Amino acid sequence: MVPLDRLAQITDRFEYLEAAMSQGGGDIAAQGREYAELRPIVAEIREYRALLDGIAEAEAMLADPEMRELAEEELPVLRKRIPEVEESLRVALLPKDAADGRPAILEIRPGTGGEEASLFAADLMRMYQRFAEARGWSFDVVERAETELGGLRELVANIRGEGVFAALKFESGVHRVQRVPTTESGGRIHTSAATVAVLPEAQEVDIAIDPGDIRIDTMRASGAGGQHVNTTDSAVRITHLPTGIVVTSSEKSQHRNREIAMQVLRARLYDAERQRMADERAGARKSQVGSGDRSERIRTYNFPQGRMTDHRINLTLYKLDQVMQGDLDEIVSALTAEDQAARLAEMDG
DSSP states (O other), X not given: OOOHHHHHHHHHHHHHHHHHHHHOOSOHHHHHHHHHHHHHHHHHHHHHHHHHHHHHHHHHHTTSTTTXXXXXXXXXXXXXXXXXXXHHHHHHHSOOOTTTTSOEEEEEEEOSSHHHHHHHHHHHXXXXXXXXXXXXXXXXXXXXXXXXXXXXXXXXEEEESTTHHHHHGGGOEEEEEEEOXXXXXXXXXXXXXXXEEEEEOOOTTTOOOOGGGEEEEEEEEEOGGXXXXXXXXXXXXXXETTTTEEEEEOOSOHHXXXXXXXXXXXXXXXXXXXXXXXXXXXXXOOOSTTOOOTTSEEEEEETTTTEEEETTTTEEESOHHHHHTTOOHHHHHHHHHHHHHHHHHHHHO
């Protein structure tokens, strides 16, 4: 059962914001954000209340001989919908992750497996790029270092659009591939891996960085993959001394490089702070879908069998070609649903 007093409080707040915005005054931007967050919840509340009202009316009709037959037909249909609507409303009432609507910083690095791991890292980059394109998001490469065979030594990209972090936040972890490498002449299946990290973009108001805590070095930069040489000392490396985090950016403009590197540094520090808080809330529990543990093996891509398995939710799809082409919707939906179910269980417990 959903607590009706809480529903009344949310509806009252929504109606207050509606009236306040129409009259002007106050912090219109803040009111608008809160109003937009509450609108889908209030729509669910109104549907739930309409269903309860419909049941009450049908039950009252049972006493009227002329309406009794109609009421007996309607009541089972209305009552059957109650659990579904209640579940949908409970999901809508779950606390929102404040970072869900933010752009994201995507980082991909090869793990074990040598050159094949680098080639797989490049495949993952293209997978996320196509997923972003399908959703109408922008995918801007911040830092990219390639191997001679076209694999990735490192990728840092900025992804912008609606609901980016909400969709990608469960992608962080170790992605494992099983296939016959192009570099293998004997036809043997190799296992290699790449690490993915997805960080919510942070603003200066989220993370204040003391200028005394960073060291900025400029270096000679080569272009993406070393394909051309930029002869000016434009690349920037920023070291955050308290944490040892190092960020580089190698665009042609030194000013832009500082901007980009600070943006990535803020995201990493913000993510570390979010993780610390999540660990405090969860204690030693690491079973949740979004534990954020970068060393956790989360997924296997088996090319000989055309199979993708997400180990956290035991999801197996036999459509690896489509997945590698960026068709991640089914995976994202399943991970989101599992996270919601876990949080609902936690709330009930």
